[in-house]
Amino acid sequence: MRKIPLLITVLGISILAACSQQNSETVNPEKQAEEKSSQQLVQVKSEDIEGKKVNEFNLTAKEVNWKLSSETTITAWTYNGTVPGESIRVREGEVVKVNLKNELNEPVSIHWHGVPVSNTEDGIPGVTQDAVLPGGTYTYEFVANDPGTYWYHTHQNGVEQLDKGLYGTFIVEPKDGTGVERDYTLVLDEWESEKHDEKMNMEDNSGDSMNMKGMNMGEMSNMMGSSSSNMMMGHNMSSYDIFTINGKTYEENESLKVKKGEKVKLRFVNAGYMAHQIHIPIEYKVTHVDGQKVNNPQVVNGSILEVAPGERVDVEFVADEGGDFTIDCHGEMEASQDMKMDVVYEDGNSQKATHQPSNKLVDITTLGKKTQSPFSFGDEFDIEYKMVLGTKMSMNAEMGMVWTINGKTYPDVPPIKVNKGDKVKVTLTNESMDNSSHPMHLHGHFFQVLSKNGKPLEGSPIIKDTLNVKPGETYEVAFIADNPGNWLFHCHDLHHASNGMVTMVKYNNFEVFYTDTGKVDNQPE
Structure with missing residues (x-):
């Protein structure tokens, strides 16, 4: 395969980033005039605690x-x-x-x-x-x-x-x-063992480990062209050699107890930096995404549930005493086999249900049925912001690469500037060279997913705060600017965020309540 010279690649990326930045934000002219004419300060939302428990x-x-x-x-x-x-x-x-x-x-x-x-x-x-x-x-x-x-x-x-x-x-x-008899929370995470650390130290000392500091920019560019989503800034994701649920591997966790006829809720939370594909080998419903209801969810049978970093997914099932079963993680990494949990009937006969294989993923864009929602696909918006998620080479970075929004890294990414009450649409496009996914998290607001790759959602309104944008995908999301402040909007693979993939939503005329004192080494990512 012919290799593209780095200078041309970087130049092309820079031009695209500049074009993206010029068109990253579209403002309604009437709203812009209204903003200029209004000098009233916007204050933070007050927390009314009087009379409450x-x-x-x-x-x-x-x-x-x-x-x-x-x-x-x-x-x-x-x-x-x-x-x-x-x-x-x-x-x-x-x-x-x-x-x-x-x-x-x-x-x-x-x-x-x-x-x-x-x-x-x-x-x-x-x-x-x-x-x-x-x-x-x-x-x-x-x-x-x-x-x-x-x-x-x-x-x-x-x-x-x-x-x-x-x-x-x-x-x-x-x-x-909650309307359920059993309510379990399962937190997914991945870890580096000391055994792995010792192995990496030995490789470092022998000179066999990958070290990009000695590479020239052309060599780094060639590596990037063939890299996988597991390669991160200064960090190979394959170094995570232990996967856990609730801080424990399979053999250390207690089984989840159920009784026949009970409605059971499972709340999955991904606290790690990798998306995990969770197989639940029975009939269940996806009732909530990121804590928000799915309207009239359909039954899915034995499908795989993908939970990305920062996301939460609630499922519910009725215990029908079809036999004990195991919830497990599907993945190529050896550590995946540790991320599983048994569901056991308290009054059962200890028989185990057949664990049928599956490769069908639950698709959030087709969940549930359509109902009234805050936004529609064809709505007009006060603010439209295009967010191109990418990468670029950087001599200032430890490993020569950073993750970008519209070609820039935080804090140099232009913020999304809004007025209180604005209807805001953000278009998220993943063009990262490293083939990585970006679970984008917006602070302080929920957003509605309007479309995926240009196709509007036809099922239930999907309301989230964290959305995983995979390589080549484009999503349109919308929110109402109803919570004044300065808010982060960033990738929740924090390897990416800490190396640039962060912007902010900033309210115009916002009354500042905090100023960095300079007494603390504040590191927001």
Whole structure:
């Protein structure tokens, strides 16, 4: 195959990025005039806690020895000493008050992933607060108005701190209850064992490991042309040699108990950096995505559920005593076999149902039935923003590559500027050279998925806060600018985010409540 010279490749990418940037944002002229004429300050959403039940939690960030498997114990960073951290569970409309204490030797924070909190509570160092220094404390307080499956995690140097286990689950039950008899949360993650670290050190010392620092730009470009989605900035994803559910491998986890006739809910949360294909070998329904309801979901039989980094997917099934079964992960990596969980009938006869193979993926764009939704495919919008997700070579990067939005890296990516109340459409296109997927997460808002590759969704409205954009795919999503503040919009493979793939949604005339003090090394990704 003929190799394209790097200079031409980089020049082409630069031209495309420039063109994308020139056309990245379209503003309604009438709205633009209205913005110029209005100088009224826009303030953060107030949290009305008066008269509401207050649920108070104390979370301590600390280091512990954590047993992943019978053979592997690691040094983990935790909230309250476990991985995942203490589960926070409240009812819709109740107040959540969390007192964070930092007993680690590095600054930390808490971000409430998917929860449209006031901007003051978003937990982003250098954007909404200073990270909490070692020995320090900080209190978050907000009203849990939106029922659903969420999670919380540090947003300070997240690429490293999440990798060490600094996260937990956050469940908001509807006022009228969940309607199920059993409710289980399964958090997916991947880890590097010390055995792997020792192997990599040996390879480094022998000079056999891949080291791009010694490559010239042409050699790096050639490598990029043949790289797979497993190759990351300074990090080969195949280094994750242990996969877990709820911080444990298969043999260390307890089975999920059910009884015949019970309705069972399973909440899947991906706290890692890899998408996982979960096989549930029975009939079930996908009832929620990112905590938001799917309208009239259909039964799927034995299909594979893909959960990308940052995403949450709820499924429900009725226990019919067809036999015990195993939920497992389909994947090429050896560690996939550790990511599974048994479902066992308490009063059963210990017979196991046949585990039929499947290669059919659940498609969120065809879930459920159409009903009233905030947006339609043909709507007009006040703001339209085109977001091209890409990569480019960079001599300033440790491994010679960065991940970009419209050809630029954070903080140089132009933000999405909105007025309060604007209808905003964002077009997400994945043109990354490295063939990687990008689970894009918007803080502070839910968005509706309008179309995939130009085709409008025909089933249930799909409302999310994290959307996995695979190589070559284009999605259109829309949201209402109803939560004033400065909000991140970034890839939740934090290897990508920490190396550039971040932008912001910024409200015009926003009254700033936080200024970086300069006393903390704030690292928002």
